[in-house]
Amino acid sequence: MKSLGKHLLAEYYRCDENAINDVQKVEEALVKAAEIAGATVIGKSFHRFEPYGVSGVVVISESHLTIHTWPEYGFAAVDVFTCGDHVDPMKAHEYLKEVFQTQNATVETILRGVLNIPDLRHKPGGSCITGNCGDKKIG
Amino acid sequence: MKSLGKHLLAEYYRCDENAINDVQKVEEALVKAAEIAGATVIGKSFHRFEPYGVSGVVVISESHLTIHTWPEYGFAAVDVFTCGDHVDPMKAHEYLKEVFQTQNATVETILRGVLNIPDLRHKPGGSCITGNCGDKKIG
Numbered sequence: 001m002k003s004l005g006k007h008l009l010a011e012y013y014r015c016d017e018n019a020i021n022d023v024q025k026v027e028e029a030l031v032k033a034a035e036i037a038g039a040t041v042i043g044k045s046f047h048r049f050e051p052y053g054v055s056g057v058v059v060i061s062e063s064h065l066t067i068h069t070w071p072e073y074g075f076a077a078v079d080v081f082t083c084g085d086h087v088d089p090m091k092a093h094e095y096l097k098e099v100f101q102t103q104n105a106t107v108e109t110i111l112r113g114v115l116n117i118p119d120l121r122h123k124p125g126g127s128c129i130t131g132n133c134g135d136k137k138i139g
Numbered sequence: 140m141k142s143l144g145k146h147l148l149a150e151y152y153r154c155d156e157n158a159i160n161d162v163q164k165v166e167e168a169l170v171k172a173a174e175i176a177g178a179t180v181i182g183k184s185f186h187r188f189e190p191y192g193v194s195g196v197v198v199i200s201e202s203h204l205t206i207h208t209w210p211e212y213g214f215a216a217v218d219v220f221t222c223g224d225h226v227d228p229m230k231a232h233e234y235l236k237e238v239f240q241t242q243n244a245t246v247e248t249i250l251r252g253v254l255n256i257p258d259l260r261h262k263p264g265g266s267c268i269t270g271n272c273g274d275k276k277i278g
Binding site: 005011042047049061064070073075077083115117 | 218
C-alpha cells in the first residue's frame with residue numbers, strides 16, 4: 001500500500017532514568033537518530049520540566065521525531081514520522097532504544113496519507129525556504 | 140484504562156489548498172488549536188517547503204501538536220499528543236479540521252504510556268525550566 005508517510009509510535013519501558021532526564025543527551029540522541037535514519041534536520045525544540053522529564057521535537061525535511069519522557073517511571077514515548085523512500089524510521093528507533101538502555105520496547109507502524117492517487121510522491125525536493133524557517137521560543 | 144497520554148492521529152482530506160500551504164496561517168492555527176485544547180505552548184518550529192508544503196510543531200507543556208501538509212493533494216497529517224486530564228486533544232482536532240476547510244477527516248486515538256502503576260500521573264507541575272527551553276534553528 002502506497003502512502004505519503006510512515007509513522008512509528010514507540011514506547012520505551014525501563015529506560016535509564018538519568019539518560020531520559022538529561023535534556024542535552026536526549027536532544028543529541030534524537031538529532032543523531034534522525035541522521036542515522038537518513039533524514040535532514042531543519043529545526044528542533046527541547047525542554048526540560050521541573051522536577052523531571054524532557055519533551056523534544058526534531059523537525060526534519062521528511063517530517064519529524066518527537067520524544068516525551070517520564071524518568072520517574074523509566075518511560076519514554078517516541079514518534080518517528082518520515083516521508084519518502086530514502087529514510088528508514090526503524091533505524092532511528094533501534095538507535096534510540098539502545099541509547100536509552102531500554103529494557104522493553106514496543107513499536108507500531110502506521111501509514112499516513114494513504115491516498116488513491118497514481119504516482120503518489122512526497123513533496124518534491126523537500127527543500128526548506130530559509131526565510132520561513134525560523135524557530136521561535138515562547139514566553 | 141489509565142495512560143500517561145492520549146495521541147490523536149488525524150488525516151485531513153480535501154483541505155483548502157491555499158490554507159495548508161500558508162506557513163503563517165498553519166502556525167497560527169496550530170497555536171490556537173493548542174490553546175483551545177487547554178494546553179500551554181512552550182515552543183514551536185514551522186517550515187515551508189519549495190515548491191509547496193508546510194511542516195510544523197508546537198511543543199506544549201502537555202506534549203505536542205504536529206502538522207505536515209501536501210497542498211498538491213489537499214492533504215494534511217495532524218497529530219495531537221496530550222498528557223493530563225485538563226486538556227482535550229479532540230477540541231484541537233475539531234478546530235483544525237474547520238480552519239483548513241477539510242471535506243473528509245479521519246481520527247484515531249491511541250493511548251500512550253499505559254503503565255501498570257497505581258496512581259499514574261503526568262509529570263507534576265509540568266513547568267518548563269527556562270534555562271533549557273531554547274529553540275534552535277539549524278543551518
